Amino acid sequence: MKTIKAVxxxxxxxxxxxxxxDTLTVAEDDRRNYLGGKGLALKLIYDRIKPGIDPxxxxxxxxxxxxxxxGTAAPTGGRFVLAAKSPLTGIFATSxxxxxxxVNLKRAGYDGIIIHGKAESPVYISVTSEGVTIEDAxxxxxxxxxxxxxxxxxxxxxxVIGPAGxxxxxxxxxxxxxxxAGRCGLGAVMxxxxxxxxxxxxxxxxxxxxxxxFKKALKIAQKKVKAHQNTGVNMVELGTAQNVMIxxxxxxxxxxxxxxxxxxxxKNISAEKIRDEHYVKNHGCFGCSIKxxxxxxxxxxxxxxxxxxxxxxxxSNLEIDELPKIAEWNETLNRLGMDSISAGNxxxxxxxxxxxxxxxxxxxxxxxxxxxxxxxDIAYRKGLGDDLAEGVKRLSEKYGGxxxxxxxxxxxxxxxxxxxxxxxxxxxATANCGATHLSGxxxxxxxxxxLQPYGTRGKAHMVKMMQDxxxxxxxxxxxxxxxxxxxxxxxxYKNTPDFILKFVMRYLPAVSAAxxxxxxxxxxxxxxxxxxxxxxxxxxxxxxxxNLERYMNCREGIDSTDDTLPERLLGEELIxxxxxxxxxxxxxxxxxxxxxxxxxxxxxxxxERLNIAVS
Amino acid sequence: MKKKQIKVTVELFGGLYVKLQNENYDFxxxxxxxxxxxxxxxxxxxxxxxxxxxxxxxxxxxxxxxxNTRLKNGDKLICLTAASxx
Numbered sequence: 001m002k003t004i005k006a007v008x009x010x011x012x013x014x015x016x017x018x019x020x021x022d023t024l025t026v027a028e029d030d031r032r033n034y035l036g037g038k039g040l041a042l043k044l045i046y047d048r049i050k051p052g053i054d055p056x057x058x059x060x061x062x063x064x065x066x067x068x069x070x071g072t073a074a075p076t077g078g079r080f081v082l083a084a085k086s087p088l089t090g091i092f093a094t095s096x097x098x099x100x101x102x103v104n105l106k107r108a109g110y111d112g113i114i115i116h117g118k119a120e121s122p123v124y125i126s127v128t129s130e131g132v133t134i135e136d137a138x139x140x141x142x143x144x145x146x147x148x149x150x151x152x153x154x155x156x157x158x159x160v161i162g163p164a165g166x167x168x169x170x171x172x173x174x175x176x177x178x179x180x181a182g183r184c185g186l187g188a189v190m191x192x193x194x195x196x197x198x199x200x201x202x203x204x205x206x207x208x209x210x211x212x213x214f215k216k217a218l219k220i221a222q223k224k225v226k227a228h229q230n231t232g233v234n235m236v237e238l239g240t241a242q243n244v245m246i247x248x249x250x251x252x253x254x255x256x257x258x259x260x261x262x263x264x265x266x267k268n269i270s271a272e273k274i275r276d277e278h279y280v281k282n283h284g285c286f287g288c289s290i291k292x293x294x295x296x297x298x299x300x301x302x303x304x305x306x307x308x309x310x311x312x313x314x315x316s317n318l319e320i321d322e323l324p325k326i327a328e329w330n331e332t333l334n335r336l337g338m339d340s341i342s343a344g345n346x347x348x349x350x351x352x353x354x355x356x357x358x359x360x361x362x363x364x365x366x367x368x369x370x371x372x373x374x375x376x377d378i379a380y381r382k383g384l385g386d387d388l389a390e391g392v393k394r395l396s397e398k399y400g401g402x403x404x405x406x407x408x409x410x411x412x413x414x415x416x417x418x419x420x421x422x423x424x425x426x427x428x429a430t431a432n433c434g435a436t437h438l439s440g441x442x443x444x445x446x447x448x449x450x451l452q453p454y455g456t457r458g459k460a461h462m463v464k465m466m467q468d469x470x471x472x473x474x475x476x477x478x479x480x481x482x483x484x485x486x487x488x489x490x491x492x493y494k495n496t497p498d499f500i501l502k503f504v505m506r507y508l509p510a511v512s513a514a515x516x517x518x519x520x521x522x523x524x525x526x527x528x529x530x531x532x533x534x535x536x537x538x539x540x541x542x543x544x545x546x547n548l549e550r551y552m553n554c555r556e557g558i559d560s561t562d563d564t565l566p567e568r569l570l571g572e573e574l575i576x577x578x579x580x581x582x583x584x585x586x587x588x589x590x591x592x593x594x595x596x597x598x599x600x601x602x603x604x605x606x607x608e609r610l611n612i613a614v615s
Numbered sequence: 616m617k618k619k620q621i622k623v624t625v626e627l628f629g630g631l632y633v634k635l636q637n638e639n640y641d642f643x644x645x646x647x648x649x650x651x652x653x654x655x656x657x658x659x660x661x662x663x664x665x666x667x668x669x670x671x672x673x674x675x676x677x678x679x680x681x682x683n684t685r686l687k688n689g690d691k692l693i694c695l696t697a698a699s700x701x
Contacts, residue, residue, distance in 0.1 A: 229668055234630040234696055245628035246695050249674055272632050272642060448670050448697040449679065488670075498669060 002129075002204040004109055006072050006528045007031065011044070011065075012110050012132045014125060016193050017058055017117030021132050026111065033611060035525070036111065037067035038094045039475035039545040041083035044114055045092070046548060046615075051555040055087040055185075056168060056192040058118035064105070064159065064198065065112035067477030068528040071103040071206030071286075073218055075225045076479035078103055078286025082159075086184040086433065087192070088170040088342070088391050089410035091553045093184030093433040096474060098285025099176030100157040104200035119194040126155070127200040137196040141166060144335035145175035148197065156201025162337025164379040165191035169389040171342035171412075175334060178293070178304045179285060182339030184411060184433055209530025217523035221486065224520065225289060228485035235292040235481060236282070241271035243308040243415075250447045251575055252420040254317045254413070256365055257348040258406055258568055261420075261575050265321035269311050273323065278305065290481055298324040306330040306340075309437075312415030313344025318351065319366040332372055336379035342391055345412035347374065349392045350384075352404055359387075359399045403567040408435035409558070418565065418581060419574040421446035423459035425581045426590060429563045430463065432549040438480055440467035450505045454579045460589035461509030465516060468542030475545060476525055486520040493517060544610040547594075547602050551612060560600035563587060618651040621688035623659065629696035631665055645691075653685045656692055670697035 009026040026040065034040045041063040053059035062084040069077035080102025086093035105113070108127045115125070122137040140148055145162040152158065158176060165172035165187030172187030173180050181187075190196075208214035226232045234242050244266065247253040251261040267273060278298055284291030296305035306314070306323075310330050315321065333340045353359035361384055362370055377385025387395055392412050396405035406413050411434025418425030427440030437443070440463040446453045451462060473483055487493070492515075493501070505512045518535050526532045533541075550558075564570075570581060591598070595606030607614055626645035627635055640646045648662060656673045660666070673680040674693040686692065 229630055229670060229696055233633065237633045238629065242629050242696075246672065246697065249628075249693055249695060250672070267643065270628070272628060275633075276642065444697050447672060449672070449681075453679075494669075 003207045004071075004107055004204040006070075006106070006206050006208050007036070007068050007530070008106070008109055008111050010110055011112045011114060012127075013114040013116070014132065014134065015116045016119040016123065016134065016195065019134060021134070033541065033544060035068065035472065035475040035541055037065055037081045037475035037477040038083065038471060039541065041065040041081055041094065041112065042092065042545065042549055042552065044112075045083060046552055048114070049085070053085065055085040055090065055189060058116075058193070060085050060189055060192070062115040062186065062189050062193065063112060064115075066102045066106045067475060068525060069476050069478060071106040072208060072214070072528060073287060074478070074524055074528065075221050076285065076288050076290070076482045078288060079477045079479060080105065081474065081477060082174055082181050082186045084186055084189045086186070087168070087188045088185040089434050091409060091433065091556050091558055092549055093186060094474065095174070095181035095183045095186050096438065096477065097159070097174065097176050097179050097181035098288070098479070099159070099179040100286050101159040101176040101198065101200055103206070103286045104157045104202050106206050107204040108200055108202035109204075113198065115193065115195065118192065122194050122196050124196050125198040127198065127202070128156075129202045129204070140196050145337050146178070146335050149177070152199070156199045158197050158199045160197030160337070161187040161190045162335060162379065164188075164336045164338040164389075166196075167379060167381045167389070168192060169338060169378060169381070170391045170394070171339040171346075173337045173339050175337050178283075178334060180334060180339070182341060183436060185339075187337050208528045210527045214524065214527025217520065217527045221520050221524055222289065224485040224489035225482060228489050231290050231481055231485050235290045238271035238275060239292045239294050239305065240308040241274055241306070241311055244270045244311055245272065246447065247312070247416060247443070248316065250420055250453070252417050252443060252447065253312045254415055254417050256319050257317060257352045257404060258417055258574075259572075263316040263319070263321075266316065268321035269315045269323055269326065274305055278323065285479075288479070292481060296327060298327040303327045303331050304334065309415045310340040310344070313341050313348070317344050317348045317415075318371075320368055322368055325368045325371075329371060329375060332375045336375060338375070338379060341414055342412040343375065343378065345406055346388050346392050346395065347371065349395060349401065349405060350388060353395075353399055353401055356401070358401055406566045406568065408565060409433070409562050411435050413566075416443045417569070417574065419569055419578065421453050422455065422581045422586070423451060423463055425565055425569065425583060426459055426463045426586045427466070429565050429583060429587070430590060431467070432546065432553060438474070439470055440464070441470070441480070442466055445505075450502055452506070456582050456586045456589075458506045458509040458512070459586050460593055461513050462505070464590060464593050465513040467546050468539060469516070469518070470542070471545040472521070472538055472542040475541070476521070478521070487517055490517045490519075540610070544612060547606060547610050548612050551602050551607060551614070554601050558600070560591075560598065563600055618653075620649050621652050621654065621686065621690075623648050623650055623654070623686050624691045625659055625663070626691070626693045627665075628693070631694050631696060634665055635663060637663060650686065655683050655685060656680065656694060657682045659686075659692060660694065671695065672697055
């Protein structure tokens, strides 16, 4: 079989307005400095985009990029990233997805695709080993994501939008198989370009540049993924829904638009319940041994079982405990192509608006009622759905309720209430794309009590470290699930007594951050890339990517006033007697660590140290 | 002298629920165990033939607790395994 190097350095540039298709070679410096995935996608956009453009105009640039791991046997090496300016937040966004499209893109010999302009009528982009073409998609426009992929499966592996993307719902998703790139509305960016989807079909074996080094590192990594409690047992047996009992018990899972600390009916929506009463089989992304996804039987219908975020935002956040209903809505969201996190937050906000008489509707907490038809109305922008399609921030600007509008920089919160894990609050406030759980996620460290859930001690260091390490992982690209065995399945972590780990993390955070175990990441990535990347370089790549995105957002007007949390989370007590989130105190320390000025802008010296060319 | 006995209700979730082999366990109510006075969550896991590892989380009567918290008669213990992602 034909072989393709995992780092091929070939990227295709498509202009949908003119129909031009060119191939470019990734500059050596860009590859070394930004690795691939998120980092390289952002750098390619930075080199091409003008500040201030409308995200839904032809001027926006969408990049789909694989990582060096994509298509290799590296754990969770089946993922790719989409990057563009977000129509939900107005700043830059990346969204990650498994499935099989990215692998086929790589097999065809392309590391990524840059998409400019807007087609005159609906099109899709076809990628094979023979090249890239723009094809007519008139007959596909209007199809939902599952139907399209089923109807056109002989063409290859798809990444598509549904009706929500076509109708420019600001949190429209991109779907590949039944995996979802949900966050920040990049499906609407595709819709705005009249781009229904991309399909890739190629046969080749993706090989690391240094095969011996990679094989050696791979053996160790695979062993650790299997040995780790989370990736070896919990995720395999329960999927991400295992978080329901963990975060629900820890008063972190949102309940009734973030007004209650605990959902009394929590067991009814737990992973344990799914396992006992609905489980049919596991499913997962290309080459993944964890296979955290599952298919369930819900009222005699086989459906993709909802993930934690969906269960929390469409379940406890709406005070709903009927798993079959949540599974039905999950499928509707996937078919229509919408982010369940933003949708759940938006419906929860609308329920509270209704409760307060600020926007009358049939939406009520605890009532499953017409939610499925509301989801359809959002996707097709009908009636109330047209308002809800705008997301929480814009809804609050139109109808009021800013004080209980749960978003950061316009992106609705993931399912971790930071009043029970304050470092996560700093993570949300400073994450480049808004309130994501995939940048600076400290909730598990705080729930596990290595850092205290409340207070500020050690939080700024931990958030910065996690943001930087995650940005490299998102560039390599590893699934976030793979981070924990790499970080924790090592003798230093396992053999150090708990009290010492806690002491170092809380009182010597700089030591903790500097000594974090990255050797497995470094070895795997070094093997794939064909040159050695050490601990220091690995860390610096993450810091560079984080600061590049920050700088790009500063050009769009982002500053320290945007680095905040919703009023409800800063001002309303969730758990009696629990201390409030001391965001200002953590932020001051965080800015200093980042090398940013008081306005939240990276200082010239910081950009220079990281080799970020200012434009 | 034989230690005084206490009754503790135990609920297990995540990997612990998966690993438990005890037909008396009920997902809705957990299991009631007779333990020696001053037993700890670690002792409970041992009694249920379950492993202990670092990333576990314990709550006693809805308050955070450690693996070495001494339990009292009538306490309700929740044992969880930490997780990530979503």
